[in-house]
Amino acid sequence: MRQNPARRHALLDAAIEVLARDGSRGLTLRAIDKEAGVPTGTASNYFANRDELLVQVVRRTRERLAPDPDAVAATMDQPPSPALATELMRQLLARQRADRTSNLAMLELRLEATRRPELHAQLSDFLATEHREVVDFHLDAGLPGDRLGVALLYFGMLGLIVDDFTLPAILEPYDVDELIEQLVTRLLRQRT
Template identity: 65%
Template sequence: MRQNPARRTALLDAAIEVLARDGSRGLTLRSVDKEAGVPTGTTTNYFANRAELLRQIMARTHERLTPDPVQMAETMKAAPSRELTATLLRQLVERMRGDRSSHLAMLELRLEATRRPELQADLTTTFADMLKSNIDWHLEVGLPGDRATVLQLYLAMLGVIVDDLTVPGLLQPYGIDKIVDDLVDRSLPES
C-alpha cells in the first residue's frame, strides 16, 4: 500500500463526496479515482479493498467533523450555562451545514452497516467512543445537565441533523434556532 498521506487524504475526501452524492452502491474504487481526478487504479494502490476504504472513510469523516480547536476555545470562554449549551448545539448545526458531505457519508455508512456486520461493529465502537467522549466533555467543562440529559440532547440533535440533511424544508417553518432553544429550555430547566 502506498504511504503518501496527502494523496490518501485526497482520495478519502473524494470517497466522501462520492458516498454522499451517489450512496453506498455508487462507491467503487474506480468512482473514487474519477472523483479525485487521478489515474484509474490509484485508489487500489492505497486501499486493499472496498471494506478498508469504508473503514478509513469513517475515520476521515470524524476528522472533518471535529470542531475547529480555535473556534471551540473562543466559544468556551463563556461561562458554562444553558445559553452556552444552545450556542454549542447551533454551532453543531452550522458545522453540519458547512460539511454536508461528511454527514451524508456517515448516514450512508450507517445504512451500509446494516448489511455489513464488520462495518457495524466498527461504527458501533466509533460512535460509542464519540458519544462517551462528548458526554464526558460536557460534564468536565461544567455545562448543565447530567449524563442522561446529554444523551437526550445527542438523540434530539441527531434527529434535527438527519431531517436538515435529508428533508431541509421540513424544519424550516419551525426555525433551527428556535428548535435548539426549545430543546435546551425543556432539557435543562432553569435552577
C-alpha cells in the same frame, strides 16, 4: 499499500463525495479515482479492500466534521450556562451544514453498516466512543444537565441534523434556533 498521506486524504475526500452523491452502490475504486482526478488503479494501491476503505472513510468524515479546537476554546471562554450550551449546539449545526457532503456520506455509511458486520462493529464502536466523549466534555465543562439529559440532547440534535439534510421541509414551520434553544432548555434542566 501506499503511504502518501496527502494522496490518501485526497482519495478519502473523493470517496466521501462519491458516497454522498451516488450512495454506497456507486462507491467503487474506479469512481474514487475518477472523482480524485488520478489514474485508474490508484485507489486500489491505498485500500486493501472495501471494508478497509469504508472504515477509513468513517475516520475521515469525523476529521472533517470535528470542531476547530481554537473555536471551541474561544466559545468555552465564558461561564457554563444554558446560553453557552445553546451556542454550542448552534455551532454544531453550522459546522454540520458547512460540510453537508460528510454528513450525507455518514448516513450512507450507517445504512451500509446494517449489511456489513465488520463496518457495523467499527462504526458502532467509533460512534459510541464519540458519544461518550461528547457527553463527558459537556459534563466536565460544568454545563447544565445530567448524563441522561445530555444524551437526549445529543440524540435530539442528531435527528434535527438528519432532517435538515434529508427532508428540510419538515423543519420549515419552525425557527431552528428556537428549536435548539428549547432542546437545551427542556432537556438540560437542573435536577433537584
